[in-house]
Amino acid sequence: MSIQAPEYVRSIAPYQAGKPISELAREYGLQPERIVKLASNENPLGIPASARDAMVAAIGDLGRYPDSNGFELKAALSQRYAVPPEWITLGNGSNDILELAAHALLQPGVSAVYSQYSFAVYALATQETGARAIVVPARSLGHDLDAMRAAIAADTRLVFIANPNNPTGTFLRADAIAAFLAQVPRDVVVVLDEAYNEYLDPSLRFDSTLWLREHSNLVISRTFSKAYGLAGLRAGFGLAQAELTDLMNRVRQPFNVSTVAQAAAIAALDDADFLQRSYELNRRGLARLQSAFAQMGFEYVPSHGNFVLVRVGDADAVFEGLLRAGIIVRPVANYGLPQWLRVTVGLPEENEAFLEAFARVTGR
Ligand SMILES: *Cc1c(COP(=O)(O)O)cnc(C)c1O
Numbered sequence: 001m002s003i004q005a006p007e008y009v010r011s012i013a014p015y016q017a018g019k020p021i022s023e024l025a026r027e028y029g030l031q032p033e034r035i036v037k038l039a040s041n042e043n044p045l046g047i048p049a050s051a052r053d054a055m056v057a058a059i060g061d062l063g064r065y066p067d068s069n070g071f072e073l074k075a076a077l078s079q080r081y082a083v084p085p086e087w088i089t090l091g092n093g094s095n096d097i098l099e100l101a102a103h104a105l106l107q108p109g110v111s112a113v114y115s116q117y118s119f120a121v122y123a124l125a126t127q128e129t130g131a132r133a134i135v136v137p138a139r140s141l142g143h144d145l146d147a148m149r150a151a152i153a154a155d156t157r158l159v160f161i162a163n164p165n166n167p168t169g170t171f172l173r174a175d176a177i178a179a180f181l182a183q184v185p186r187d188v189v190v191v192l193d194e195a196y197n198e199y200l201d202p203s204l205r206f207d208s209t210l211w212l213r214e215h216s217n218l219v220i221s222r223t224f225s226k227a228y229g230l231a232g233l234r235a236g237f238g239l240a241q242a243e244l245t246d247l248m249n250r251v252r253q254p255f256n257v258s259t260v261a262q263a264a265a266i267a268a269l270d271d272a273d274f275l276q277r278s279y280e281l282n283r284r285g286l287a288r289l290q291s292a293f294a295q296m297g298f299e300y301v302p303s304h305g306n307f308v309l310v311r312v313g314d315a316d317a318v319f320e321g322l323l324r325a326g327i328i329v330r331p332v333a334n335y336g337l338p339q340w341l342r343v344t345v346g347l348p349e350e351n352e353a354f355l356e357a358f359a360r361v362t363g364r
Contacts, residue, residue, distance in 0.1 A: 008108070008130040015124060019328045030326050036353050038344040039328040041166065041196075041307050043229035045281065045347075047264075048274040051230060054267035055260045066259040073262045076269050077237055081209045086242045089249055092256040094195055094223035094236030098160070099125045100248040101191050101219055101238070105157045106131035113151050114160040115143040117168050117335055119193060122160040131157070141301055141309070142170030145180045152188055159184065162193045164200070167332050167342045169303025174206035181215050189244065191219045195236075196305040198227035198275060199282055204304070209239060216241045219248070226306060227278045228268040235261040282306045285345035292355050296364040307344045312362060315341050321361030327354050 018039030025032040074085040091097040098121050106112060108130035114122040116138040126133045134156065136148045143161060152159065161180075164171045177192070184190055192208060208220055219240040225231040235257055238248060257265075268274070289308050293300040299311040307330075312318045315338060319331045330342040343354065 006130060008127055012124065012127050013334070015120060016334050018330055019323075021328070024323060024326070024328055028324065028326075035326045035328065036346060036350045037328045038307075038346050038350065038354055039330040039342075040231065041226060041305065041344045042231045043226060043278055043306070044285075044345070044350060045229055045274070045278055047229050047233075048268050048271045050267040050271045050274065051228075051233075051264040054263040058260045058263035061259050064259070066255050066257060066262060068254040070257060070262055073237075073257075073266050076266050077239075080269060081239060083209060083212060083239055084242075087212065087239055087245055089238040089240070089245050089252065090257045090262075091221070091236040091238060092253075092261075093225055093231075093234040094193065094221045094238070095121050096234075096252075096256060097219070097221040097236055097238035097248070098122065098191060098193065099128075100252055101158060101189065102126060102129050102131075103251040104244075104247040105189055110155045110157045111153055112158040112160065113148055113156055115148060115162075115165070117141055117165070117337065118143065118160065119162045119166050120335065122162075125160075126158075138168075140170070141168045143172060145172065145176055149180060149183050152184065156188050159188060159190045160193065161190060162195070164196045164304035166195065166305060166307070167330070167335055167337070167340075168301050168309050169305045169307060170301065171200070171204065171304035173204070174208075177208070178211065181211060181218065184217065186215075186217050189217045189219060190215070191221060193221045195221070195223045195226055197222060199279060199306050200304060201283075212239055212241060216243060219244060224265050224268055227275055227282075228265075228271075229274065229278065230261075230264055230268060233261045233264055234258075235265045281347070282345050285348065285351050288348075288351055289343060289345060289355070296359065296362070298362075298364075307342050309337070309340050309342050311340050313339055315339055318358075318361055322354075322357055325357035325361070327357050329354070 070090040074088045102125035106129035111132040112126040113134045223236040301309045
């Protein structure tokens with residue numbers, strides 16, 4: 001190769017996205033309308049009607065650049081989460097927030113800590129800065145916070161925690177995270193990634209934003225991609241005290257969230273009805289998938305997200321068999337889980353189509 005690139009860039013394994021419906025349709029000669037995609041933890045309800053209206057209304061403004069500071073969206077988030085606008089960073093999806101934290105804080109010679117089997121973007125965001133990754137072995141497929149605390153080195157600048165975690169669906173209780181935050185050195189930043197927060201059972205929910213006041217080293221990231229149904233739009237946000245927010249915004253592209261995305265996010269944030277429907281649909285679908293897996297004798301990880309990790313053995317073969325039936329799920333061998341598949345909760349009829357094909361392909 002003649003192009004000079006850092007070795008830490010050359011060694012990056014690219015992110016593996018869920019297979020797009022159009023690609024499967026082309027490859028297998030299937031009709032796109034008949035394909036069921038349960039591969040990317042997308043909201044099966046699609047976009048909220050409120051967001052659609054807001055997007056259509058915003059189109060006329062697209063000749064101009066977006067509001068770089070996202071004044072109105074920040075005002076709405078500020079009200080919702082009772083934090084000042086100076087504590088809010090807008091992201092092109094919450095993946096952007098994870099990268100902003102990494103780019104603001106990491107460089108060659110320092111390290112970031114995250115858990116085995118945690119979200120793939122933590123590894124990517126760390127690697128692309130040239131920082132060293134400290135990957136802490138999981139406990140029961142979830143984060144081992146004691147081990148993560150112990151793994152923090154003198155050069156550690158960042159710790160990533162996903163709660164609930166993707167792809168495992170595991171969940172950490174509030175007291176465990178509070179105890180962890182109390183022990184982390186104050187100059188080590190903790191990114192608490194709560195992409196699936198809105199799917200939590202009310203009995204498990206807690207207000208993590210209260211910790212922001214005590215911890216100047218905490219970033220909470222949230223997204224409009226999951227329960228709000230706007231994965232294709234790319235909108236997320238980070239909450240942190242002003243100093244950390246200022247640092248992340250120094251490495252942010254000025255127009256990282258489009259005009260249409262800002263308008264849609266404002267509308268979705270206000271759409272309690274859509275959020276409730278997303279939650280209810282997911283709760284029922286998750287129960288259905290999990291009880292079916294139990295009945296068929298498959299091990300699965302009880303999930304707190306909108307997906308389930310199920311142990312199928314020869315995951316490649318099952319994945320292939322499902323593809324042939326027009327159903328896309330997610331292999332997770334890239335996470336070091338070659339025997340497992342991750343299945344996103346779909347509409348009731350999608351869940352049934354999946355289960356029918358799954359029973360056939362696995363012979364249960
Ligand atoms: C889906 C997901 C995100 C959010 O991605 P967006 O960039 O907001 O679409 C963040 N963290 C985890 C753990 C996820 O699974």
